[in-house]
Amino acid sequence: MRVLVVGGGGREHALCWKLAQSPLLTALFCAPGNAGIAEVARCVPIIAEDISGIVNFAKANAIDLVVVGPEAPLTLGLADFCAAAGLRVFGPDAAAARLEGSKSFMKEVLDAAGAPTAAWARFEDAGAARAYLAKVGAPIVVKADGLAAGKGVVVAATPEEAEAAIAAIMEDRIHGSAGAEVVIEDCMTGPEVSFFALCDGSTAIPFGAAQDHKRVGDGDTGPNTGGMGAYGPPPVFSAAMEAEVMDHCVTPVLAEMAKRGAPFRGVLFAGLMLTPEGPKLLEFNVRFGDPECQVLMLRLQSDLLPLLVAAADGHLAGMAPDWRPDPALVVVMAAEGYPEAPRKGSVIGGLEAAAACPGVTVFHAGTARREDGAVIATGGRVLGIAATGADLRAARDAAYAGVDAVVWPGGFCRRDIGARAL
Template identity: 75%
Template sequence: MKVLLVGGGGREHALAWRIAESPLLTKLWCAPGNPGIAAHAECVAIGAEDIPALVGFARENGVDLVVAGPEAPLTLGLADACAEAGIACFGPGKAAAMLEGSKTFTKEVLDAAGAPTAAWKRFDDPAAARAYVREQGAPIVVKADGLAAGKGVVVAATLEEAEAAIADIMESRVHGAAGARVVIEECMMGEEASFFALCDGERALPLAAAQDHKRVGDGDTGPNTGGMGAYSPPPAFTDAMRDEVMARVVNPVLAEMARRGSPFRGVLFVGLMLTATGPRVIEFNVRFGDPECQALMMRLRSDLLPALLASARGDLSGVELEWSADPSLVVVMAARGYPGAVKKGDPIGGLDKAAAIPGVRVFHAGTARGADGAVVASGGRVLGIGAIAGNLRAAREAAYAAVDALDWPGGFCRRDIAHRAL
């Protein structure tokens, strides 16, 4: 079968790697792709948010399945446009993608489904939002309602931080239109975990869990980022918790979405806080996480493509996926200055040397080809250095050995990925 993968980051590199291994595959394209993805797929110069061009390419080339990597094309209606063209698409339609596109929508669905989550209120007026946080006190969580590339959440330790977050999001509009309204929540305490379930509109297949590291600095310090590293599985997330999340969150939410006439197909990313009273939902995403996807794909032992197709076609019955018991870990290499302004164009050496370390795989995220053909940095999060081994400490040692094999003075990483588990 012919597949078009949409996106050009580290998550898409991991998906391209696994899809390319499938005996069902006859041709894989990626739009727009990156130099790492080019080892597995033919990259085409179409932006991930150019829905008409993506669907037109798929139709002209006889694509059997479109796989959406990032959230933006889904919230723009990629799956709906594919359906109109008679092409299967892995990922939810626009209405169901609101589970990521709007924090307010998510909280309303959670409440209707009776799923455990934080107490919350929505505000369109910054003065009313400020009055509410003064009434509630700190710590408290302030979230931009719309899509903010994983950066629209502030866990405020003080009232001053909360009020500054409201000003930044609603008045300065640091996240653009996503900050027209905010959701303010109680601050839940515990460890975070990311759990993934494959859905077909009615049924869900539990996949695996990971734990990512959002803060830019060691010891979980500094501003939030799109993710500086991840590992899977997190020891704090037990099989009993998985069963509880499926029973109390995933299945009721699927039923609620179907009741609303917006059945959810694709992968449901459940962001959880593992509290003293059990797992509670922080947020939903409607796609694989980045860098969690890289960690999961390192552990996957089954053919991914039939599962993606079954989800897209609305029938997961009979689908099973096998996972390695060995843990995996991903360290994100970012350009200095991230999550702020970064310098682009610096060449990155040592990639082959890093990839030659046993158990290691180098995922490209923000990379491009320079004028001389060399791989250069072209974004904030640039590489994901993945490793899998018999235990988590060995996986971490391999990943950091690969980091040290790189020749890129303009890059940096956290040095404590998986510190909670270790």
């Protein structure tokens, strides 16, 4: 099969790395890719949001499957345009992608499906949001309604923090049009888990879980990021919890989306809070998590390609992934200044030495290769140093050995990935 992966981050490198191992694969392309992806796929200079460019390339190159990595092209309708052009695509159409594109829509679907989630309210006016806040107090959670690259959520411990979040999102528009509306919801407590399910419109199958670290600094300090590291499987997430989430969260939502004429195909990413009353939904995303995807791909023993094709074609019933027993852990290395103002262009060395460390795989997230061959940082989150091990501690130690082999004065990482589980 000829496959095109859309995107250029660590998630897409992990997907390409795994797809390249499939005996069914005959050619692998990635748009736009990065310096690491170029080692396993042919990178084509088309950005993920260039819908017509991607569709035209896929048609001209007889692509058998388009795998969409990021959320933005999905909400822009890339899957719709692929389907209209007769292309098979892994990823939801624009109507189904609203589960991530609009938090208020997602909460409406959860309520209609009877899925457990926090009480919430939606506001288009900052004054009305403040009036509601004065009634309910804090702690409280304030979310930009639209896409904000994983940075649109503020967990406010005090009313003052919540008011500042409302002002920043709705009035200062720090997330642009994504902040035209906000969702304010009750603050739940408990460990967070990222759970994934492959869906074909009517059938869903479990596809693993991980725990990530959102805050930029050690000890979960500093601002939220797109994710500074992850590990899996999470010790706190049992097989019984997985079954409960499938029965009470994923399956009812899949049925509700079909009822609304927007059947969900692709991967459904459930952000869960393991509360004292049981697992509850924080949010849904409509694509693999980043960096959780790196953990899943390292642990997946099955061939990924047939699973993605079955999801796209509506034939998931009876299928189940096979997982390696060994845990995996990934440490994100980010450019100085991330997440506010990452400094780009610094040269990264030691990548071959890092990849040579036992059990280590290096995933590129924001890199490019200069004409002189040097790898440089082009984004905020730049590398994912991932590893497997006999247990979580061994995986963590291996990953940090890989981190220490990287020569990059312009980068940094958290030093406590996995600590909460150890």
